[in-house]
Amino acid sequence: MSLSSYVPWAEKHKPRSIAEIKEIVGDADYVDKFISWLKGWRPGEKAALLYGPPGVGKTLLVEVAAKELGYELFQLNASDARTESMLRRLVGQSSKSVSLYSSKGKLVFLDEIDGLYGAEETGAVKTIVELIKESRVPIVMAANDPWDPKLRALREVAIMIEFKRLKVYSIIKHLKKICLREGITADEKALKIIAELAEGDMRSAVNDLQATAQGKKRLSVNDVSWLRARNRQYQAFDVLRMIFVSKRCDDARNVINSSLLDYESLMLWLDENLPRQYTDPEELAKAYYYLARADIFLGRMKRGQRWELLRHVIDFMTAGVAMAKIHPYKFTKYGFPQKLLLMAKAKDMRAKRESVCEKVASKCHLSRRKASTEMIPFLHVIFETPGLVKRDISRWLELDESMEDFLKKQG
Structure with missing residues (x-):
């Protein structure tokens, strides 16, 4: 497999222009609100606070807008710079100096400000407020939940721009584009399952599409069925x-x-x-x-x-x-247990095997046990070997596409 195949599709196929982002979000007005604020910002005016659930494009919009409008972007995760001294050292200079690389100047972006916790962070919030008031460049902040009481001071010095969860049809439309670019023929029902389970999170939807479709020419409903089991553990x-x-x-x-x-x-x-x-x-x-x-x-x-x-x-x-905790809590992005994913995939494979055994047992007048031990191994060999005979066997056994894929992969 080439190195390019390891590139996350969320990065590879992300929108590269403001127009592309607007095409995805449809009639939502938060893109226009942010661009209008950025173009009209002057020293002494409020910062912008973008808020909404993960995966709806807050960070992406800032990055794309900065590049398209000619700003030099200075980006920092607020939870990584939680003390007054760190913020003044990292952000203070950028918020007051001119850019050597852009005629428009700098754009300061503080991501995940709701990841601030503890006594140290109280001073950090106060420092951010002071930097906003002193800044000679626009400052943008992003948060999943901006309504924490500790962020009240930041809300007072910023215009609030809410990002909504993306609609299912918008996610499906983007997933179709990705499939077209990757040469994948996708069942629209499969894409709908991915989009619905993502719950408005485009990044999650694209990650799920890559997990289920990468390396394939076709994507069926059976290929995404294990996602439902995973999604039950969302909480x-x-x-x-x-x-x-x-x-x-x-x-x-x-x-x-x-x-x-x-x-x-x-x-x-x-x-x-x-x-x-x-x-x-x-x-x-x-x-x-x-x-x-x-x-x-x-x-x-x-x-x-x-x-x-x-x-x-x-x-x-x-x-x-x-x-066991020694240091203050830090916002972290968690991962799904690999063991549960493997168990879900194994369950899906067993279900496909049972379906094939049932077809073979019915046509050959055998028990399912004999179909599994005596016939399936030969079918694996036949289906992984080039030739037309497998097409006739598939038609006779009335196998669907997912059953054929199972026999090819297990050979």
Whole structure:
């Protein structure tokens, strides 16, 4: 596989102009509001605060607008510069100096400002307000949730521009373009499933499209069916964040009571995301110690049917993991547990195998067991070998496209 195949499609196929972005968002007015603010900004005027759910194009619009309108973009994740001294050093100079590379000057962009937490960040918010008032260049901020009380001072010195979740048909339209560029023939029902499960998040939709379609010539409904199983765990991201932000054992322990996750699934989510949240080796070692203890007690509970141990399992995986924290909570993008993804894919493959076995058993008057052990191995060989005979066999067995793909891949 070439190196180019590893390029994320969300990056490879992202809009490159303001016009392309407007084509995707349709009749939404937030693009025009931002461009109007940027073109008309003068020293002493308010900053802009772009807010809305992840994946709706806040960061993208700032990057594209800066390039198209001729600004030198200075971009910083606010949660990475949380002290007054860091902000003044990194942002202060940029907000007062002229650009050597652009006639329009600089555009300062502070992303994820709602990722600020703790006592240090109180001073950071105050510093950002001062920088906005002193700045000789436009300053843009972005947040998923701008209504946190600690951000009130920032709301008062900024115009609020809300980004809405993208409509399903807008996402489908963009996914069709990507499929066309990648040479993929996609079932519109499959694209609709991806778009609906994305819940207005274009980046998520494109990532799912790449995960299900890359390397294929056709995309069917069966190819995306495992996404539904994954999406049922969507609330896990909030559960993880609530555990990691907890400062008291009771708060962390109570999170699981309002969670859609069972304790075993939560353990998988924690195991996958601890290295993302805890970057300090001491924090990570302590967190994994408590998660390992939870796993030990879970095993004892299952083997001996000793359900009184469940409270210890929950204590270790919630309060124990939360109290391993040394440094203030930092906003982190979590990932889906690979084990659950593999299990969902394996379940999908088993379902396809059962469907093929049923077809073969019916036509050949065999049991499903014999069809599986005596006929399927030969069909694998036939379908991976070039030739026309497999077309006749497929027609006779009445196989659909997903069943043919299964036989080709498993050969």
